[in-house]
Amino acid sequence: MGEKRSQSFYVLGAFFIAYVLFLYGPMFAIYILSFQGPDGGLTFPMNGVSLTWFGKVFSGAGIVDIGAAFRRSLELGLVVMLLTVALSVAAGMAFRRSFRGATVLFYTAIASLIMPSIITSLGIALEFRLLDDFMIKHGTDFGLGAWAGGWTTAMGLFTSGLAAHLTWTLPFGLLIMFAIFNRFDARLEEAARDLGATPWQTFRHVVLPIILPSVVGIGLFGFTLSWDELARSSQAIGSVNTLPLELQGLTTTVTKPDIYALGTLTSAVSFLVIFSALIIILVLQARQRRHGSDAGKGMV
Amino acid sequence: MMLVFALFFLFPLVLVIIVSAWDYNEYEMIPAFSLRGYTDTFEGCIAGLPELCTILKTYLKTLKLCLMTWSLTLLIGFTVAYFLAFHVRSKTWQIVLSLLCTIPFWTSNVIRMIAWIPLLGRNGLVNKGLEGVGLIKQPAEWLLFSEFSVVLALVHLFTFFMVVPIFNSMIRIDKRLVEAAYDAGATGWQTLVNVIIPLAKPGIVIGSIFVITIVMGDFVTIGVMGGQQIASAGKIIESRLSALQFPAAAANAVILLGITILIISSLTRIVDIRKEL
Numbered sequence: 001m002g003e004k005r006s007q008s009f010y011v012l013g014a015f016f017i018a019y020v021l022f023l024y025g026p027m028f029a030i031y032i033l034s035f036q037g038p039d040g041g042l043t044f045p046m047n048g049v050s051l052t053w054f055g056k057v058f059s060g061a062g063i064v065d066i067g068a069a070f071r072r073s074l075e076l077g078l079v080v081m082l083l084t085v086a087l088s089v090a091a092g093m094a095f096r097r098s099f100r101g102a103t104v105l106f107y108t109a110i111a112s113l114i115m116p117s118i119i120t121s122l123g124i125a126l127e128f129r130l131l132d133d134f135m136i137k138h139g140t141d142f143g144l145g146a147w148a149g150g151w152t153t154a155m156g157l158f159t160s161g162l163a164a165h166l167t168w169t170l171p172f173g174l175l176i177m178f179a180i181f182n183r184f185d186a187r188l189e190e191a192a193r194d195l196g197a198t199p200w201q202t203f204r205h206v207v208l209p210i211i212l213p214s215v216v217g218i219g220l221f222g223f224t225l226s227w228d229e230l231a232r233s234s235q236a237i238g239s240v241n242t243l244p245l246e247l248q249g250l251t252t253t254v255t256k257p258d259i260y261a262l263g264t265l266t267s268a269v270s271f272l273v274i275f276s277a278l279i280i281i282l283v284l285q286a287r288q289r290r291h292g293s294d295a296g297k298g299m300v
Numbered sequence: 301m302m303l304v305f306a307l308f309f310l311f312p313l314v315l316v317i318i319v320s321a322w323d324y325n326e327y328e329m330i331p332a333f334s335l336r337g338y339t340d341t342f343e344g345c346i347a348g349l350p351e352l353c354t355i356l357k358t359y360l361k362t363l364k365l366c367l368m369t370w371s372l373t374l375l376i377g378f379t380v381a382y383f384l385a386f387h388v389r390s391k392t393w394q395i396v397l398s399l400l401c402t403i404p405f406w407t408s409n410v411i412r413m414i415a416w417i418p419l420l421g422r423n424g425l426v427n428k429g430l431e432g433v434g435l436i437k438q439p440a441e442w443l444l445f446s447e448f449s450v451v452l453a454l455v456h457l458f459t460f461f462m463v464v465p466i467f468n469s470m471i472r473i474d475k476r477l478v479e480a481a482y483d484a485g486a487t488g489w490q491t492l493v494n495v496i497i498p499l500a501k502p503g504i505v506i507g508s509i510f511v512i513t514i515v516m517g518d519f520v521t522i523g524v525m526g527g528q529q530i531a532s533a534g535k536i537i538e539s540r541l542s543a544l545q546f547p548a549a550a551a552n553a554v555i556l557l558g559i560t561i562l563i564i565s566s567l568t569r570i571v572d573i574r575k576e577l
Binding site: 008009012013015016019020022023024025026027029030033114115116117118119122123126129220221224225227228230244247248259260263266267270271273274278 | 387409411488509516550556
């Protein structure tokens, strides 16, 4: 560890570059291939350049209703994002003081994060299925006849699907909140209290502005994880599919570059969200610095 | 938040365990105690000894894929994290380079899997390249829809889960310890083995837990990259489910859960996760 760059720096640097290429190379291959000419196939070389395949995706030719799946995924992602942010911030604040069940909640969150997705998915599917069976068979006995009469299923995008996604995004949100508050200067809150702020004012005018960049980060995780989530949704989503599920289905049947075009579009949404979130975070941090706050540096 | 977890995580988990001991027929589950889910799973296993039955072979295969992925992600993840933590000096660059590694994690897994197809396929870039150089005469078939492609894709997708915790551990190592080791005459290698690796152990363990649990339960990557031909623990559950045999699927889930918990608990003996945040 001398002052000069040692030889190992260059070796490791080369390794890092190779890793980044390994990460991005294949993705760019399909982005390029999605602009394949009308006669092009699934692999290189390119046969001309065109937007044919994007047109195919939008017109829906040959593919199941992608537009609808796109909208569904978007809506679900937004709901998951809002809930993840709200619940994570609330839980993060709660965890700063010890409360009953704190340890249990923490380990539950960790377990939810590392539980093999298929098991979570199966569990949620079973839960809703048993509820359905119960309602259909015994609904009227319990005076729930009004509901049970037309009962088909409780499973759906915003019930079981939402639940499956939350078991995946909430642990991430919680962990980010932990990381924030481990570096949070509690004296700022005390100062606010000493100046006569109510708890809500303290949160609204002191805590929230400081943690805001990281909260945007939680939102970013919430949306992107939901947008791309596949394994947990697979059994729990009900009768309609989200975009990743449609995509996975297509891998076995489609032999034309339209699947690449769809991939490029999906990634474009991801990148759009990622970069807007990053820009918001940067702007917020710049504003904090301008206003002379000494907290919130280099988080996220 | 506890409510969400209780309703949609703990309760379903309990249901899985209960339903795994239910009886079932071709199209519905019957709420009566039965171990058919388990016995069907291991059907013919004892009769067939010493030959391994399909189910055991599948679990062994899953473990093998898991082990290969784990060792590769650990190797790559450790090296990348080491570079970021000790060789990149300015904080800004550290953030930029970490972001560079993180961005793919925020994009779709399926797309990152599909992305290998134009590279590895029979007429893909790799085959074309090797033919061009004259190394092979016929396109290599084992590149795509094989164990090779499965492990490749898994490593590609999940090395990130190794990099982050290991980097997180390394960044907290007091640089003066490394200096001290250097001053005491340790070679770079000795410093690595005797100072850095022990101190980065929590990160290594956390990363390992992530990778192992993901791979053990994975059925999507193995399905897509294996051309739906390779069986794995996760795929058994999935195929049981598509046949609507819920108790059988649940029984398999319980077995998988047992194995996973076994692995995790042996790993957590080594570190306390909560301390590491």
